[in-house]
Amino acid sequence: MVAPALLHAALWIGLPVVASVALAFTKYDVLSAPQFIGLDNFREMLDDAVFRKSIWNTVVYTFFTVPVGMLLGLLLAMALHTGLKARGIFRTAVFLPQVTATVAIALVWLWIYNPGNGLFNSVLSIFGIHGPAWLLSTSWSMPSVILVGIWQGIGMKMLIYLAALQSLPKELYEAASVDGASRVRQFFSLTLPLLKPATFFVLITSMINAFQSFDQIYVLTDGGPANSTTMMTFEIYKSAFREFRVGYACAQSLVLFALLLAFTLVNRRMMGGTRGHS
Amino acid sequence: MATAELNKGELLRGTHKPVNWGRIALYAVLTLVSLLMVVPFVWMILTSLKTPAEIASPDAGLLPAHWEFSNYVEAFKAAPFATYARNSFIIAMSHTLINVVVASMAGYALARIKFRGSDLIFYCFVGALMIPTYTKVLPEFLIVRFMPLAGGNDLFGQGGSGWLDTWWALIVPGAVTPFAVFLFRQFYLDLPVELEEAARLDGLGEFRIYAQIMTPQVKPALTTVALLTFESSWNNFLWPLLVTHTDSLRVIQVGLSVFKTENGTQWHYLMAGTTLATLPMVVLFLIGQRYFVQGFATAGLK
Numbered sequence: 001m002v003a004p005a006l007l008h009a010a011l012w013i014g015l016p017v018v019a020s021v022a023l024a025f026t027k028y029d030v031l032s033a034p035q036f037i038g039l040d041n042f043r044e045m046l047d048d049a050v051f052r053k054s055i056w057n058t059v060v061y062t063f064f065t066v067p068v069g070m071l072l073g074l075l076l077a078m079a080l081h082t083g084l085k086a087r088g089i090f091r092t093a094v095f096l097p098q099v100t101a102t103v104a105i106a107l108v109w110l111w112i113y114n115p116g117n118g119l120f121n122s123v124l125s126i127f128g129i130h131g132p133a134w135l136l137s138t139s140w141s142m143p144s145v146i147l148v149g150i151w152q153g154i155g156m157k158m159l160i161y162l163a164a165l166q167s168l169p170k171e172l173y174e175a176a177s178v179d180g181a182s183r184v185r186q187f188f189s190l191t192l193p194l195l196k197p198a199t200f201f202v203l204i205t206s207m208i209n210a211f212q213s214f215d216q217i218y219v220l221t222d223g224g225p226a227n228s229t230t231m232m233t234f235e236i237y238k239s240a241f242r243e244f245r246v247g248y249a250c251a252q253s254l255v256l257f258a259l260l261l262a263f264t265l266v267n268r269r270m271m272g273g274t275r276g277h278s
Numbered sequence: 279m280a281t282a283e284l285n286k287g288e289l290l291r292g293t294h295k296p297v298n299w300g301r302i303a304l305y306a307v308l309t310l311v312s313l314l315m316v317v318p319f320v321w322m323i324l325t326s327l328k329t330p331a332e333i334a335s336p337d338a339g340l341l342p343a344h345w346e347f348s349n350y351v352e353a354f355k356a357a358p359f360a361t362y363a364r365n366s367f368i369i370a371m372s373h374t375l376i377n378v379v380v381a382s383m384a385g386y387a388l389a390r391i392k393f394r395g396s397d398l399i400f401y402c403f404v405g406a407l408m409i410p411t412y413t414k415v416l417p418e419f420l421i422v423r424f425m426p427l428a429g430g431n432d433l434f435g436q437g438g439s440g441w442l443d444t445w446w447a448l449i450v451p452g453a454v455t456p457f458a459v460f461l462f463r464q465f466y467l468d469l470p471v472e473l474e475e476a477a478r479l480d481g482l483g484e485f486r487i488y489a490q491i492m493t494p495q496v497k498p499a500l501t502t503v504a505l506l507t508f509e510s511s512w513n514n515f516l517w518p519l520l521v522t523h524t525d526s527l528r529v530i531q532v533g534l535s536v537f538k539t540e541n542g543t544q545w546h547y548l549m550a551g552t553t554l555a556t557l558p559m560v561v562l563f564l565i566g567q568r569y570f571v572q573g574f575a576t577a578g579l580k
Contacts, residue, residue, distance in 0.1 A: 001383040001384065001386060001387040001391070001484070001485070001488065002383070002384040002387040002388060002396075002399060004380045004383065004384070004454070005380050005381055005383065005384035005403075005454050005459055006384065006399060006402075008380065008453065008454040009402070009403065009406050009454065009456060011421070012414070012418055012421070012450075012451045012452075013406045013409055013414055013456070014402075014406070015417065015421065016413075016414035016415075016416075016417035016418050016421070017409055017413060017414055017417075019417035019420065020413050020414065020416065020417055023416075023417070030420070030423070076308075076311065079304055079307065079308055080308075082304065084301075084304070084305070084308070086305075089312070090308045090309075090311075090312050092563075092564070092567065093311075093312035093315045093316050094311065094312065094315050095563075095570075095571075096315060096316065096319065096560065096563070097315060097318075098574070099509055099559045099560070099562075099563040099570065100319075100513070100556050100559055100560065101512070101513035101515065101531050101555055101556070101559070102513065102515065103513075103515045103531040103532075103534055103535055103555075104513075104531070104534065104552045104555045104556045105318070107534060107535075107538060107548060107549075107552050108318045108319070108321065108322045108549070108552060109318065110538070111321070111322075111325060111545055111548070111549065112318060112321060114545075116334075116336070117333060117334060117335075117336060119317075119321050122336075122340075125336070151314075151315070151318075154315075155315075156574060159571060159574055159575055160574075160575055163571075163575045208410065211410070212410055212411055212412060214412075214515075214516060215515045215516070215531075218515075218535065219535055219538065232412075233412050236412050236416070237516075240416050240419075241520065246416060246420070249416055250416055250417075253410075253412045253413045253415075253416060254413065256410060256412055256413065257409075257410055257412075257413045260410055
């Protein structure tokens with residue numbers, strides 16, 4: 001009974017991973033047979049300024065969307081955990097962007113960022129401010145993309161934190177209150193350590209998602225202006241489907257995989273090492 | 279009397295008719311945050327109901343002066359959004375059905391049947407969960423392109439276009455997800471052994487135990503997998519973008535992005551189409567919120 005799923009996974013996940021690794025060492029344009037070229041793709045990557053830029057952009061994007069989103073998500077979860085009446089409505093509102101297609105969301109934000117009559121510049125003009133051409137400016141494009149990333153990702157982070165908060169043992173807090181621990185003290189010496197597994201989970205999954213952002217870049221900026229918002233995923237797409245250099249694209253995708261794996265392992269070590277204290 | 283008791287309760291808690299400023303501030307902040315989350319959606323719908331003149335005018339108010347519901351009819355004429363939405367729906371439905379059936383079978387077998395290599399197979403699925411999309415998507419494309427004996431290809435996948443631009447390519451590769459297998463396995467693991475043993479004593483075969491005895495017990499898992507599969511399939515962009523070129527096979531997300539490229543300034547139509555692409559998921563989420571929450575809290579992955 002496991003056979004259909006197993007065959008499917010073998011053909012559409014197992015084989016592709018093996019093929020990715022194999023093709024990374026070849027020159028391949030789909031039309032003619034792949035040609036083994038050893039480490040040339042990886043060597044070329046070292047000199048590829050645009051790809052280096054895309055790695056940097058991916059890291060910057062992740063660095064801002066993930067921790068900021070996590071902090072906001074945690075604060076929101078704690079606000080909702082206080083037993084408010086209209087909790088359901090707030091939770092739904094915050095989570096809404098998460099179930100909506102990134103393409104649709106990016107199109108709405110493209111219109112919000114529109115330099116002429118977009119919502120942002122319309123609101124700014126009420127205060128007499130002449131807003132920039134957000135996505136067309138090399139200095140504003142990345143912050144604009146990051147803002148969309150934070151906005152869309154908050155819901156998920158809040159949700160996981162909320163679930164974790166609800167499962168915390170109430171007795172501990174009662175004991176802490178009896179001992180005279182203040183609310184702030186309780187947060188730092190009880191809540192935060194107890195939330196560590198949730199934090200690890202949110203961090204890993206958000207990072208994996210952030211590293212693989214593609215749809216919003218495709219719609220919002222096409223990697224521009226002047227490669228200021230191009231990401232690793234976008235470079236992989238460009239190499240394979242605009243330049244037809246599939247071997248090179250596979251090599252780039254391996255670098256993406258390796259970076260994700262490395263980040264995950266580092267996080268696990270950092271978070272796991274202190275788990276015993278909580 | 280009741281009032282007396284109530285007062286006593288208030289006295290005990292030391293809250294005698296207080297104005298709870300902290301709580302009011304909390305409500306205010308949460309309302310503001312919720313507004314920030316919802317405003318883009320409202321802006322999308324408002325734009326879809328304005329005239330192009332009004333959209334272009336810098337002095338126009340936020341609300342449409344005249345609600346142009348005909349924009350939706352016009353948008354459907356400007357681009358085949360109805361076809362795109364239908365295609366998305368067919369694909370999402372197929373993915374949902376296949377995933378629920380195939381993944382639940384696998385999850386059941388891995389959870390309840392002892393057979394050689396079952397642990398190894400389980401770890402393979404867990405490993406598959408961690409493979410980033412971008413590491414597998416290029417070879418997946420190549421497999422589709424060189425699918426033997428399809429789309430004019432010979433036995434070795436040469437000569438034609440394989441599954442490119444076919445329903446096969448849109449449906450088959452993404453039909454079963456390791457996450458669903460994983461989730462089903464967890465749910466089947468929690469079922470009591472007695473249930474299974476009783477069925478076995480009654481002489482039921484393995485497949486009937488799965489289909490008639492055990493699976494009705496994991497309905498929440500079925501709903502969760504169904505909703506999450508439908509959602510991610512409807513929202514998928516990259517894969518349909520790669521494997522289809524003809525307009526008649528385009529899904530709604532790709533259709534929107536193409537419409538944006540070709541008619542970038544027709545915001546009223548574009549926002550009408552975007553509303554169409556967004557609304558089904560919003561409705562689905564509002565109906566099945568409990569299951570979405572459960573599923574996302576397990577997966578964390580979009």
